Structures are given as structure tokens and as C-alpha cells.
Amino acid sequence: xxxxxxxxxxxMIRSALAALLRLEPDIEVIAExxxxxxxxxxxxxxxxDVCLLDLEMPGLDGVQVAEKLNRAIATRCVVVTRHxxxxxxxxxxxxxxxxxxxxxxxxxxxxxxxxxxxxxxRYVDPEIxxxxxxxxxxxxxxxxxxxxxxxxxxxxxxxxxxxLSLAPGTVxxxxxxxxxxxxxxxxxxxxxxxxxxxxx
Amino acid sequence: xxxxxxxxxxxxxxxxxxxxxxxxxxxxxxxxxxxxxELMLVVAWAGIAAAEDVSGGVVxxxxxxxxxWCASTLMLLVHYRRRVDxxxxxxxxxxxxxxLVAAAYGLTAGALVSSWQLAAMxxxxxxxxxxxxxxxxxxxxxxxxxxxxxxxVVDSAAGLNGGLPWWIPVVYGALLPGMSxxxxxxxxxxxxxxxxRASEAKxxxxxxxxxxxxxxxxxxxxxxxxxxxxxxxxxxLLPIDADAGMEQLRAARVSVDEARQGTRxxxxxxxxxxxxxxxxxxxxxxxxxGLEVEAAIDADADAAPASAxxxxxxETTTNVLRHGAGRRARLLLTRTADSWRxxxxxxxxxxxxxxxxxxxxxGVRRRxxxxxxxxxxxxxxxxxVVVVTVPAETEEGR
Numbered sequence: 001x002x003x004x005x006x007x008x009x010x011x012m013i014r015s016a017l018a019a020l021l022r023l024e025p026d027i028e029v030i031a032e033x034x035x036x037x038x039x040x041x042x043x044x045x046x047x048x049d050v051c052l053l054d055l056e057m058p059g060l061d062g063v064q065v066a067e068k069l070n071r072a073i074a075t076r077c078v079v080v081t082r083h084x085x086x087x088x089x090x091x092x093x094x095x096x097x098x099x100x101x102x103x104x105x106x107x108x109x110x111x112x113x114x115x116x117x118x119x120x121x122r123y124v125d126p127e128i129x130x131x132x133x134x135x136x137x138x139x140x141x142x143x144x145x146x147x148x149x150x151x152x153x154x155x156x157x158x159x160x161x162x163x164l165s166l167a168p169g170t171v172x173x174x175x176x177x178x179x180x181x182x183x184x185x186x187x188x189x190x191x192x193x194x195x196x197x198x199x200x
Numbered sequence: 201x202x203x204x205x206x207x208x209x210x211x212x213x214x215x216x217x218x219x220x221x222x223x224x225x226x227x228x229x230x231x232x233x234x235x236x237x238e239l240m241l242v243v244a245w246a247g248i249a250a251a252e253d254v255s256g257g258v259v260x261x262x263x264x265x266x267x268x269w270c271a272s273t274l275m276l277l278v279h280y281r282r283r284v285d286x287x288x289x290x291x292x293x294x295x296x297x298x299x300l301v302a303a304a305y306g307l308t309a310g311a312l313v314s315s316w317q318l319a320a321m322x323x324x325x326x327x328x329x330x331x332x333x334x335x336x337x338x339x340x341x342x343x344x345x346x347x348x349x350x351x352x353v354v355d356s357a358a359g360l361n362g363g364l365p366w367w368i369p370v371v372y373g374a375l376l377p378g379m380s381x382x383x384x385x386x387x388x389x390x391x392x393x394x395x396x397r398a399s400e401a402k403x404x405x406x407x408x409x410x411x412x413x414x415x416x417x418x419x420x421x422x423x424x425x426x427x428x429x430x431x432x433x434x435x436x437l438l439p440i441d442a443d444a445g446m447e448q449l450r451a452a453r454v455s456v457d458e459a460r461q462g463t464r465x466x467x468x469x470x471x472x473x474x475x476x477x478x479x480x481x482x483x484x485x486x487x488x489x490g491l492e493v494e495a496a497i498d499a500d501a502d503a504a505p506a507s508a509x510x511x512x513x514x515e516t517t518t519n520v521l522r523h524g525a526g527r528r529a530r531l532l533l534t535r536t537a538d539s540w541r542x543x544x545x546x547x548x549x550x551x552x553x554x555x556x557x558x559x560x561x562x563g564v565r566r567r568x569x570x571x572x573x574x575x576x577x578x579x580x581x582x583x584x585v586v587v588v589t590v591p592a593e594t595e596e597g598r
Contacts, residue, residue: 093488093521104460122489122522126560129518131468132485137477169294176282183398 002118005031005048007039007065008080009057013103017052020107027111036060043069050114054103055081055088063088067095076117080110081128087198089124089132101125138199139181147174149200152191223394230387231277234380235270238325241372242266249313258312265305269322272301276329280384295330302326314358317351317373324348328377329384337381344377415466423459427452475509476501479533482517486529489521491546495531504533504540508571508590512542515560516586520546523584530585538592539573545585561586 004027008014011034018029030046033039036059043051043065051069053062060068066077078099079092092100098117101110102125113123138145150163157175161168175187184190194200246263250256276298302322310319324344332340352374430452438445473481476497483495498504520529530545561577568575573590 090484090488093485093490096490104457124518124521126514126518127464129485129521130514133478133481133514133517134468134473135477135481136473137480172282183395185395 001028002026002050002114003028003030003046003048004114005029005033005039005043005046005051005075007033007036007051007057007062008054009035010054013054017107017110021111021114023107024111027114036062036065039065040068043075044072047073048075049118051075051077052110052114053077053079055079055084063092063095063097066092066097070096076120078113078117078123080105084128084131085198086132086135086196089128090198093124099123100128102127136197138194138197140178140194140199144174144178144181145194145200147171148178148187148191148194151175151187152195152200154188223390226390227281227387230383231274233383234277234329235274237372237376237379238270238273239266241321241376242270244372245309245313245315245318248315252313261312262309262318265309269301269305272298273325273329276326280329280331281387299323299326315351315355316358317348317355320347320351321373321376325376325380328380341377341381345374348376349374412466416463419462419466420459423455423462427455427459430455474502475504475506475513475533478506478510478513479531482513483531485517486520486531491520491529492527493529493531497531497533498535498540500535501533503593504535504542505571505590505593508567508573509533509540509542509588511567512564512575512586512588513544515564516544519560520544523548535592539589540592542588542590543585545583547582548579548584564588 004021006014006018006021006029008017014032014034018032021027021029030048031042033042036053036057039051039053039057040060051066053065055062057065062077062079062081066079069075069077076098077096078101079097080101080103081088082103084100084102089100099113099122101113101123105113105125116123140148146164147160147166150160151157155163157168157171160166161171164171166174175190178190179185179187182190182193184193191200242263243266246259246266249262250259252258276295279294279298302325306319306322310316324347327340328344330340352371430448434445434448434452436445437448479495479497479501483493483497486493528547530543532541532543534541561575565575568588568590571590573588576587578585578587
């Protein structure tokens, strides 16, 4: 039997999927969680073989849950999403997610992916991979992205400079180059744009 | 979505780059204009000093100090261009050097030549070149001009007579604020124009998105209505004829799938990136998946036939992500005399079953053959390689 943990903040979808998966002879749903924090707690307690995590959850999202679990226990994580935002597949793969598929797949397909992943394979849905390949490339350098990242919560230039061990003037130069490249007027707009496109 | 030739995608980026270059050129033009006026004044004052003072030391100070002062105003101009996003304390720190240079040069040179106007001019110019809010700047310029003109009158009353036409620096000195600011104003107009262009492009994208939203709304509305009808029919049929009821339920599922696919097609209809970006994304994904990636992508990748190679790249990258044993991968796109060669290889687990030969690669093979190319699949002991060769597009073929 493959022991599966389910996490989705939408109760209807979660219970329907759990009911459908329970119909599979070799799959046992051992926990249903309503958010990321609960999923982490339950997974650490129950040690499931496979965790099926919704990407869009309040608090911790599916990829963050997978990242935490992969560091702590031997479990395989599959992330499902309604809409894969740019950059999210890259982030998921980097945090060791074993499977990634859209929510629109039927329960039989989900069950097949759970089996593959439990057997040690990786599964990336072709649709999601195609989307990820047509992501817009970031025109910014790594350093410029660092500056945006360090200032994404509205930190001052001085705080960014300290965080990155740079001179404040260098930080200001980076920011003005970023504003030019993205043709936006404020750092906040640049941060929003970079977050929207999955660059940071 | 991949049938759009890459050139049509690359064009706007190229245009933007040219525009950015144009803006930089204009910036240097503005800087040169301001510095030229300042240097002219320095030369004129050095001339006056030469007429006033025979020793030459004063001339040397007015001349060389003047050049240093001009250089320090260059810092001000750079600051003017990058006036974004700096807190007041950082701003004053970066302005301290130009201010001190201006004050030191002005006061010393003014005292040596005994001209009030020369003493005041560098400091006044410092305030003129700051980035004042709209409206304030007009007042600053008027005040600066009045001060310099008034000091010119004081100077002439005190009898500053260098023998030279001394009114030259005086008149030009009084004109300095106005001339500098008009250069800066011209620069501001250009920046505003550039921003307007950027927001115009954004507006077009937003309008397009709005149109897609309407299409999605129509499409989903239609499908929801169909699904509702099919479910209602199933509800009625199930007690009488279970098979017919189940048939309607299955039909409803198909309708939902169609709606989903249609929505996705609408959303991705305009998504298209240059081939080079697609390959760079592929490399990033493979690296993120923990593979050691050896990539060599021709710098001209965007010129390769995207309609033939795009689907191959998508299919093969997904395959490597999905099936590869996950240690090494190789991604190559090279240009030979008359063709493009794409190669992707990854290590496989020895003895593991090969799942590569699915229908996916068959579809890709058809596309490649339509483009008069070849697709070769090589399975070696511990490696799986796909090599695709397609003829390069000729200019008239585009």
C-alpha cells in the first residue's frame, strides 16, 4: 500500500480527490490537511510515502512544504496547481519536488503519478514543462536580482547595502539600471514585476 | 504559438535597445552642453585674471581650479540623472563633494580676482543643478539669475576693469543658470517621452489581456451551460436508464475538459519566446532538477527555425526531466553551413526500461520531417541521445 498525505485548502476538491484515491486498491489516504503548516506537522508525525500538495495554500505553499519535508524525512512530494506561475517549476525542482502536475488531471492520472513517484521516478507534466520553457527571461543580472530580493519588503538602500555587503552608491547604481531595464519608475514596481514573472 | 518567426519576437527588444542607446547619447549631449558653458566661463575669468594680475599664479588657480569645479559639476549631473530611490541622508552625502569644491573654488577665486560674481557663481550653479520639484526650479533659476546679475552690477561699480571686454563673463555668468536648466529641461522631456513609450507598450499588453479575459468568459459561460444541461439530463436519466445516465455524465466530463483546454489555448495563444530563451529556460530547469548540465547554445539561436525546433526542445526537455536518471545532461544547439543541429543527451540507469519511445517523439519526428530535417534517437549503454538536424531557413524562405 502507498500511504498518501493530501493537502489542499479547498475542502471540496480535497475530499473529492481523497474519496477518488481511496477507490484505488493500492493507495491509502492517511491524512487530509487544510493548509501548509498542518501538512508539515502531519507528515512529520505520520511519515507518508507520498505527499500530494496543492501549490496555492495560505501560509506555506506546496513547494515550501516540500522543501521542509525533504530536509526532514524520506517522503516523495507531488505538487499540484491550477495555474503554474512563471518560475515555479524551477523552484519546485530545486527544492526536490518529485512530481508536478496540473489540478485538471483526473484522479486516475493522479493515482498513476503517485505510483510512479512512489517507485522513485520523477514526473513533470508536459503542459507545465512547456509553460516553463516559454517563461520570459529576466533581463537582469544575478547581482541586480539580489538587490531586488534584499529590498522586496521595502528595505532602505542602506539596509540592502548592509545585507549584501555593498556600498550604498553601488546599490543605487544597480537599482537605477534595473529601473531602466524594466522601464518602471520605482523599486517597488520593479520588485512586483520581478515577483510576478518568477525572477525572484 | 511557435509558428511565429523568431524575428517578429526579437524586433521590439532590438528597438528598445536602440532607443536606450539614443537616450544615453542624448544624456551625454546634455552633459557636454552644460560643461561647455561652464568651461567657457572659466576661460573667460582666467583671461580677466591674466589682465588683472601679472604674477600668473592667480590665472593658474582660476584656470585649473575651474577645471576641477567643472569636473565636480559632472558628479552633480550624474546625480541628477540617477535621482531615484535615495534617502535624504545618502543624497546629502553624495552632494557634499561637489558643494565643497564649488564653495572652495568660488570663494578663493572670487577673492583673488576680487569679483563677487565669480565668488557666487559655482555655489549658485550647484543649487541650479539640483533636481528641484516642478515649479520650484523656475523660482530657483530666477533667483540665481537675479543674484548673479546683481553681483555683476556690484562688480562693475567696484571697477573690475581687466582691460578685456569684462562684460563677457558677467553677461554669460548671469545667463548660466538659465542655459544649464534649459539643457536639463530638454533631458527631462526626453525621459518623459521614453516613459510614455514604455507605458504605451504596457497599455497595449493590458488591452490584449482584457480581450483574452472576455474570450475566456464567453468560452467558460458556454461550456458551463452545456455541463449544467448534461448533468440535469443525467439526473433525470439515471433512475430510468442507468447506462444513458452514465453516458451523459461522461459527456459532461468531456465538456469540462474541452473548456479547460480551450481556456489554456486562449491563455497561451500569445505566449512565445525566442528559441534562445527557451533553451536557456530548459537549461535552468535541468540545473534546478539537480542535473549537471553541459550546454553549448549558438549565440544566434534566435535565428534557428523555431516552428520545427520549439516542439522538439519542449518534448525532449520534458523527457529528460521525467525519465533521466538525473545526474548529467547535455544540451547543444550548433549552426553548420546550411543547417541547425540540436542535441540533447542524458544518462540513464543501466538496465532500466526505456520509456522514451512514446508517441511524443513520433509527433516530433513528423514535424521535423515536414521541415525536411532528420531526427536520430541513440540509445547507448548508459546514455540516451536525441539529435535533430534541420536545414537553416534561407532569407527568402522567411
